Amino acid sequence: MRALVLRLDAPLMSFGGVMIDQHGFIERFPGTSLLTGLVANALGWRHGDFDRLQALQGRIEYAARWDVPPQRLVDYHTVDLGQPKMVGYADLKKKGDPKGGWTTRGKVEWRDGASGLGTHIRYRHHWADGMMTVALALLGRNEPNLEDVHRALAHPARPLFLGRKACLPARPLLDPEPIREGVDLFAILRSVPRWDRFGQIQTEAGKMEACWPAHLGMPYGARGEIRRVYDLRDWPNQLPAGSRERAEGVLES
Incomplete structure (x- = not known):
């Protein structure tokens, strides 16, 4: 299997979860629809490209880990109309x-x-000061392929953001060795060196929070559980819709 390795580093990141009343809660890891939007934005696609967006979402598979654990930050918003x-x-x-x-x-x-x-109040949740590594694969042989996405993320058609539009990356998204191979996404993610806050390789052993495809079960070097996440989108109707199973736990480097 081949995967594109991304380094998500930003002062703030927001991986949108299920919104409850005025609270915009977040998930611990990015969702499939978020990564679909990130790639599509880099490719220059538009919201009206429903078929392409839906097809891309169905092809994305990924594993992710926190190299630097983040802190939760809640942004208090008021709008007085x-x-x-x-x-x-x-x-x-x-x-x-x-x-x-x-x-x-x-x-x-x-x-x-x-x-x-009246005054409208919102609580926007974010992850602050964290750094994440993502191994992203595209299933099937349709377009775009991994090289297309690589080129798009290196030279995006539009400015990229990690969740909300205010969440701008602090460094290029691509790893210095962006395309890697392995038996599966978990193996690829585990083979990528862990970085510290300054982008330096860490050689000592450690534990990192991670997620990976549920069908891989619990590979050697991982402990966790399978849980259902609601991270899919109905792109033609522009609505969050759909769920899947995802493995989450601890990866030992």
């Missing part, structure tokens, strides 16, 4: 004035409801 600069946000909809709305991907959006002029 009653401020003078926001006045008319709801009313202008009736007048047909597009300047009164928020836009997403060029389409004007409006917020209806009685609380439209």
Whole structure:
């Protein structure tokens, strides 16, 4: 098997989980839909490329580990829609004035409801000051292939981010030896040297939190469990939808 080795290093990373009320919770590891979006963004695809996005998501398989464990950070957001600069946000909809709305991907959006002029509170969860290694494979022989993704991540069509748009990478995403081979993704991930905070190779033995495909079970050098994660997306309808099983635990280097 061949895999592309990524080094995810950023002041903040956000691996979106199931949102509950105003809390934007996160998963310990990136989801399949997140990696799909990351690769598609680098390739220059658009949200309207539904078929390609859905097909890419179905081909992605990966294993990941925390070389440097992160700290959880909760970002407290408030938006007061009653401020003078926001006045008319709801009313202008009736007048047909597009300047009164928020836009997403060029389409004007409006917020209806009685609380439209109130203060909206959100808690955005992030991982701070961590560094992660990811071994990413593409199943099948369709396009894009691993070399296409390698070139795209080296020279992305658009700026890349790790979860939320404010989560900008602190270093290039590709490992200095980006394409590696092994019997499976767990073996490839385990063969990649562990880095410290400064990108230096660590030679002493240690334990790292990791995830890998559930069908690999518990390989030698791993301890953990199989759990169900909700990390898939219905790209044509732009909705989180679907789940799968993932192995999570500790990898001993």
